[in-house]
Amino acid sequence: MRALIVRNGTVLLIRHRSGKYLWELPGGGVERNERLAEAARREAHEETGAHIRVENLLGIYDRFGDHISNYVAVFVCTTFDEPRPPRSIEIAEARFFPLNRLPNGADAGTRRRVAEYLADERGITRIW
DSSP: OEEEEEETTEEEEEEESSSSOOEEOOBOOOOTTOOHHHHHHHHHHHHHOOOOEEEEEEEEEEEEETTEEEEEEEEEEEOOSOOOOOOOSSEEEEEEEETTSOOTTBOHHHHHHHHHHHTTOOSEEEEO
16 A cells, blocks of 8 residues: 655655665555555654545556565545654665656656556556
């Protein structure tokens, strides 16, 4: 599950301390008996420190390969909070970027989701 958190023409991304792609949409796993939208709120808060409001579902994506078999739900969200990620061994920072100028090191899935959002697409099913 991922949260595409937008505010005033910007998107909130998290930077990981390690990995192939450093910048991406906040998100993570869904806990047992947890609703998808609630998982989006929880994961976004855990990774960015921001409280969000889920607006709608952008889409559901297939993510297969590299020993991964997963489905990813992406929700379009808003926030009025400033990001204040907690100290973490996983997340280095959270920051807003202009939707049309994502940082170097943003993963391809994040870039595609932002492009779909800018094209006003909703309820789509594609490959991550």
